[in-house]
Amino acid sequence: MIEGTVMDLYYKEVVGIIDEIRATERENILKAARLVADHVKKDKIVYVFGPGGHSNLAAMEVFFRAGGLMHISAMLNQDTMLSAGCLKSMAVERLPGYGRIIVEDYGIGEGDLLIICNAYGINSATIDAALTAKQRGATVIGVSSHRHASECPKDHPARHPSKLNLHEIVDCSVDCKVKLGDAVIELEGLPQKIGALSTFANAYVMNSIMIEAINLLVNEGINPPIWRSGNCPGGDEWNNQFLDRFRDRIRCL
Numbered sequence: 001m002i003e004g005t006v007m008d009l010y011y012k013e014v015v016g017i018i019d020e021i022r023a024t025e026r027e028n029i030l031k032a033a034r035l036v037a038d039h040v041k042k043d044k045i046v047y048v049f050g051p052g053g054h055s056n057l058a059a060m061e062v063f064f065r066a067g068g069l070m071h072i073s074a075m076l077n078q079d080t081m082l083s084a085g086c087l088k089s090m091a092v093e094r095l096p097g098y099g100r101i102i103v104e105d106y107g108i109g110e111g112d113l114l115i116i117c118n119a120y121g122i123n124s125a126t127i128d129a130a131l132t133a134k135q136r137g138a139t140v141i142g143v144s145s146h147r148h149a150s151e152c153p154k155d156h157p158a159r160h161p162s163k164l165n166l167h168e169i170v171d172c173s174v175d176c177k178v179k180l181g182d183a184v185i186e187l188e189g190l191p192q193k194i195g196a197l198s199t200f201a202n203a204y205v206m207n208s209i210m211i212e213a214i215n216l217l218v219n220e221g222i223n224p225p226i227w228r229s230g231n232c233p234g235g236d237e238w239n240n241q242f243l244d245r246f247r248d249r250i251r252c253l
Contacts, residue, residue, distance in 0.1 A: 001187060010195045013184045017197050018204050020177050028174045029205065032115070032141045033212035035172060039113045040071045040217060040224050045249055047106060047114045048206075049075040051125035052093040053082045058117035058143065058202040062210050064253070066229035069210055070242055073250040077102050080125065092125065094158055099128030103136070106251070110137030117143040117206060119178045119198035121166035123158045130169040131162075142170035143205050145178035145198075152180060174209070176201040 039046050046069070050059035056076060063074035078084055079092045092098055102125070108114055114133045118126040121144025133140050149165035152158075167173040178201055183193035217224050225245070228238040247253055 009185055014200050017177050017201050025174050029208050032172050032209045036213035037216040045073045046071050047073050049129055050117050052080055052118055053089040055118045057199055058206050061203045062206045066227055068227050070225040070246055076252050093123045096124045096161055099125040100132040103129050103132040108133050108138050112138040114138050115141040117202050119145050119176055121149040122152055124160040126166055127160035127164050140170040142166040142173045143176055146175045148178050148180050174205050176205050
């Protein structure tokens with residue numbers, strides 16, 4: 001393939017999946033945004049969990065982020081981070097019961113709101129986190145690909161023992177549209193596709209939920225505390241005025 005054309009193909013795929021999400025998931029994104037907005041109105045923390053290596057990026061994307069809600073608490077479990085070792089991360093996300101431990105450790109329960117973002121929506125940590133949060137009385141929003149989950153074989157080793165998919169469990173599901181296998185570009189002579197889309201898809205969904213939630217609040221006359229970049233003038237001063245309000249409520253702050 002001619003040099004410089006592969007990045008053009010990838011660009012079309014990235015824009016395409018975002019366009020598809022925007023065209024088909026608007027209602028679900030707005031439903032999720034309403035749940036977030038109502039929670040923030042009560043001055044309650046919104047928990048975000050990305051169970052698995054790259055899924056952690058989705059939680060980090062909306063946490064301590066310029067232009068983002070201060071009420072977000074990312075559940076950044078170190079054992080599922082790639083920095084802990086990629087193979088270890090994958091083993092942990094497949095470990096039945098681990099997601100339950102994380103949810104219980106954060107004390108998530110009655111009246112809480114948890115967003116679980118995992119593009120594949122099948123692994124044990126993902127499913128156990130969703131099931132445990134629901135059993136404990138929390139409301140759960142799921143961000144995952146319905147297609148990927150439905151097309152992945154039921155006997156795949158990454159699956160939770162129940163064979164459930166995330167979108168079958170949660171109170172509100174946003175479909176991030178990722179195809180089975182995630183990577184989308186084919187090169188002649190190369191047996192494996194290249195160019196994964198899940199990070200772009202998840203980031204668009206997560207940011208869309210947050211900014212729509214903020215817009216709902218502003219429309220109701222509420223100005224929620226929003227992070228300002230510490231790398232711009234006045235950023236530290238702006239953020240510092242809110243830190244005492246959240247320091248003891250957000251574990252990773």
